[in-house]
Amino acid sequence: MRQAQVYRWQLPLDAGVVLRDRRLKTRDGLFVHLQDAGCEGWGEISPLPGFSQETLDEAQQAVVAWARAWSEGQLLPLPELPSAAFGLSCALAELQNTLPQAADYRAAMLCAGDPDDLFATLAALPGEKVAKVKVGLYEAVRDGMVVNLLLESIDDLHLRLDANRAWTPLKAQQFAKYVNPDYRSRIAFLEEPCKTREDSLAFARETGITIAWDESLRDEDFRFEAQEGVGAVVIKPTLTGSLQKVQQQVAAAKALGLTVVISSSIESSLGLTQLARIAAWLTPGTLPGLDTLHLMKAQLLRRWPDSDLPCLQMDVLEPLL
Numbered sequence: 001m002r003q004a005q006v007y008r009w010q011l012p013l014d015a016g017v018v019l020r021d022r023r024l025k026t027r028d029g030l031f032v033h034l035q036d037a038g039c040e041g042w043g044e045i046s047p048l049p050g051f052s053q054e055t056l057d058e059a060q061q062a063v064v065a066w067a068r069a070w071s072e073g074q075l076l077p078l079p080e081l082p083s084a085a086f087g088l089s090c091a092l093a094e095l096q097n098t099l100p101q102a103a104d105y106r107a108a109m110l111c112a113g114d115p116d117d118l119f120a121t122l123a124a125l126p127g128e129k130v131a132k133v134k135v136g137l138y139e140a141v142r143d144g145m146v147v148n149l150l151l152e153s154i155d156d157l158h159l160r161l162d163a164n165r166a167w168t169p170l171k172a173q174q175f176a177k178y179v180n181p182d183y184r185s186r187i188a189f190l191e192e193p194c195k196t197r198e199d200s201l202a203f204a205r206e207t208g209i210t211i212a213w214d215e216s217l218r219d220e221d222f223r224f225e226a227q228e229g230v231g232a233v234v235i236k237p238t239l240t241g242s243l244q245k246v247q248q249q250v251a252a253a254k255a256l257g258l259t260v261v262i263s264s265s266i267e268s269s270l271g272l273t274q275l276a277r278i279a280a281w282l283t284p285g286t287l288p289g290l291d292t293l294h295l296m297k298a299q300l301l302r303r304w305p306d307s308d309l310p311c312l313q314m315d316v317l318e319p320l321l
Contacts (some may be wrong), residue, residue: 210229
């Protein structure tokens with residue numbers, strides 16, 4: 001007999017988490033737990049404030065209604081809300097044993113903190129040295145100088161940069177001016193440098209710096225097509241939709257020869273471990289962007305390997321169904 005439970009949860013975040021000028025003190029979300037014929041599956045539904053099109057309350061209403069109907073034997077389509085569709089599709093995939101267990105728990109190191117400690121840590125990274133730098137938060141000239149210094153100091157370092165559409169064309173050019181042209185090939189990609197796709201494409205052509213699409217994937221008029229200067233796409237499943245839609249986007253990007261990076265939306269440890277499995281399955285060999293657990297003060301239900309954070313269990317969840 002089918003059973004479906006829905007739970008609500010809340011985790012405290014580090015004080016410094018700011019998303020689009022909004023300081024987040026907690027991360028709030030839902031879990032769905034499906035059981036049928038001795039099998040079970042879990043999924044996380046956690047819209048990201050400032051990025052998701054839906055609120056948590058809207059997602060909750062859709063998930064509870066779907067789960068109730070599912071437990072009664074009805075075959076409903078997944079909700080249209082991306083976070084709800086993703087979490088429910090993960091729960092179904094676990095239930096049906098179609099989400100592989102193998103996982104890629106690697107993460108690109110986020111460059112922040114004391115410069116001396118940072119250089120030592122980067123220099124000691126084993127194997128392929130890939131790190132991530134958030135740009136666009138400060139002056140573009142400062143960002144360019146920091147990126148140039150990192151690439152100059154560690155000659156086998158490759159950087160992924162994320163601007164979140166922060167720059168005007170002028171600011172983007174100011175950034176590029178301070179990055180030595182000899183080092184630009186070691187910028188693996190710069191996510192969404194400018195406010196519009198047209199300006200970002202112009203920036204790539206003019207500077208030779210490879211760009212990646214992230215937010216653009218969720219624009220209604222976005223189409224996968226070969227474009228000069230575009231080398232990667234960053235897919236955030238919580239913001240994308242069902243596993244099927246994620247698979248379709250990965251396939252479309254790979255058909256164009258683009259690098260595909262599976263990235264987090266500050267999910268709990270349960271959601272992050274599922275993203276690690278999705279990355280190993282759909283983008284094997286490509287380092288995923290799952291370095292957000294350090295923003296949390298605890299894990300939930302499933303542990304991320306080698307994390308020292310406490311792992312909270314069922315007693316902290318609020319049952320909704």
